[in-house]
Amino acid sequence: MEPQGRTKVVLLACGSFNPITNIHLRMFELARDYLEDTGQYIVVKGIISAVGDGYKKKGLIEASHRVEMAKLAIDTSDWIKVDTWESQQPEWVETAKVIRHHYKELVSEELNIDEVDTVKYTKRRKIEETDSTSEGLFSYPKMRDNVPQLKLLCGADVLESFSVPNLWKPEDIAEIVGRYGLVCITRTGCDAHRFIHQSDVLWKHRKNIHVVREWVTNEISATHVRRALRRGQTVRYLLPDAVLSYIQQHGLYSAESEQKNAEVILAPLQRYTGPSSSS
Numbered sequence: 528m529e530p531q532g533r534t535k536v537v538l539l540a541c542g543s544f545n546p547i548t549n550i551h552l553r554m555f556e557l558a559r560d561y562l563e564d565t566g567q568y569i570v571v572k573g574i575i576s577a578v579g580d581g582y583k584k585k586g587l588i589e590a591s592h593r594v595e596m597a598k599l600a601i602d603t604s605d606w607i608k609v610d611t612w613e614s615q616q617p618e619w620v621e622t623a624k625v626i627r628h629h630y631k632e633l634v635s636e637e638l639n640i641d642e643v644d645t646v647k648y649t650k651r652r653k654i655e656e657t658d659s660t661s662e663g664l665f666s667y668p669k670m671r672d673n674v675p676q677l678k679l680l681c682g683a684d685v686l687e688s689f690s691v692p693n694l695w696k697p698e699d700i701a702e703i704v705g706r707y708g709l710v711c712i713t714r715t716g717c718d719a720h721r722f723i724h725q726s727d728v729l730w731k732h733r734k735n736i737h738v739v740r741e742w743v744t745n746e747i748s749a750t751h752v753r754r755a756l757r758r759g760q761t762v763r764y765l766l767p768d769a770v771l772s773y774i775q776q777h778g779l780y781s782a783e784s785e786q787k788n789a790e791v792i793l794a795p796l797q798r799y800t801g802p803s804s805s806s
């Protein structure tokens with residue numbers, strides 16, 4: 528809790544960011560506005576975490592480019608950061624594990640672990656060993672009151688993707704909404720409130736799910752931006768100028784790049800073979 532009695536929140540947005548658009552940045556602003564307007568929260572940080580190349584979604588260009596563009600996009604923000612951990616993992620990492628990783632980072636920050644590397648490593652090991660209910664890199668961190676709350680920030684399409692058969696593990700959904708929380712921005716074509724009402728687990732944790740209404744309805748998506756780019760149509764003002772310059776400089780997003788991973792049909796679907804397949 529802050530001195531004024533407000534709970535600190537860190538917002539984590541996970542996605543392809545292929546490429547990052549102004550709407551992705553706006554999501555953070557909308558979410559912060561909404562949460563702070565409740566009088567209960569103070570948003571202290573936003574984190575952008577891009578999926579690694581192992582996600583193998585069709586048209587997904589190299590993580591190094593997507594991360595670079597995200598860094599250019601947040602250049603003018605004093606509270607949104609880009610984190611490279613997820614994008615650097617050799618295999619695709621489920622979102623629940625990404626959240627665990629970031630929560631552990633917040634615990635470390637709170638404990639002021641800023642000493643030399645060896646001490647840092649030893650202390651980190653200690654945190655993981657004492658706080659974990661299971662072993663390994665992706666073990667569950669113990670939740671702490673003195674650490675900011677970490678909430679997943681997403682569009683309503685991600686919330687609706689929870690119901691795609693065999694895509695998300697049910698226990699991951701329960702962990703995300705039960706232990707951490709979700710801030711969901713409405714998106715054309717998705718009815719977040721109805722979706723929450725229809726899902727037992729989402730309904731159970733509905734107080735942990737903040738649905739933020741985007742009154743400026745839009746159909747902007749990275750898919751649309753990529754399509755326009757490969758057709759030579761303008762995308763100016765849909766994404767920051769610096770991102771557009773980067774795309775032009777590196778000749779990104781062509782008919783050829785859109786065929787990347789074309790032979791792979793939704794990689795996460797293939798990876799998930801049941802609850803026992805975790806980590």
Ligand SMILES: Nc1ncnc2c1ncn2[C@@H]1O[C@H](COP(=O)(O)OP(=O)(O)OP(=O)(O)O)[C@@H](O)[C@H]1O
Pocket residue numbers: 540541542543544545550551554680681682683684685712713714715745746747748749750751
């Ligand atoms: N127009 C939008 N309104 C609300 N949320 C959005 C919008 N565009 C993207 N998001 C959200 O941003 C996050 C990251 O999205 P992602 O990088 O997958 O973008 P996308 O535009 O949906 O991509 P793609 O078109 O490649 O599927 C997701 O949570 C997604 O729901």
Ligand SMILES: O=C(O)c1ccc[n+]([C@@H]2O[C@H](COP(=O)([O-])O)[C@@H](O)[C@H]2O)c1
Pocket residue numbers: 541542543544578582584620621622623685694695696699795
């Ligand atoms: O954790 C999961 O089971 C899971 C299943 C499907 C998608 N996700 C994540 O959801 C995000 C969706 O991004 P995108 O570009 O496919 O819309 C991305 O960060 C994925 O890692 C996560």
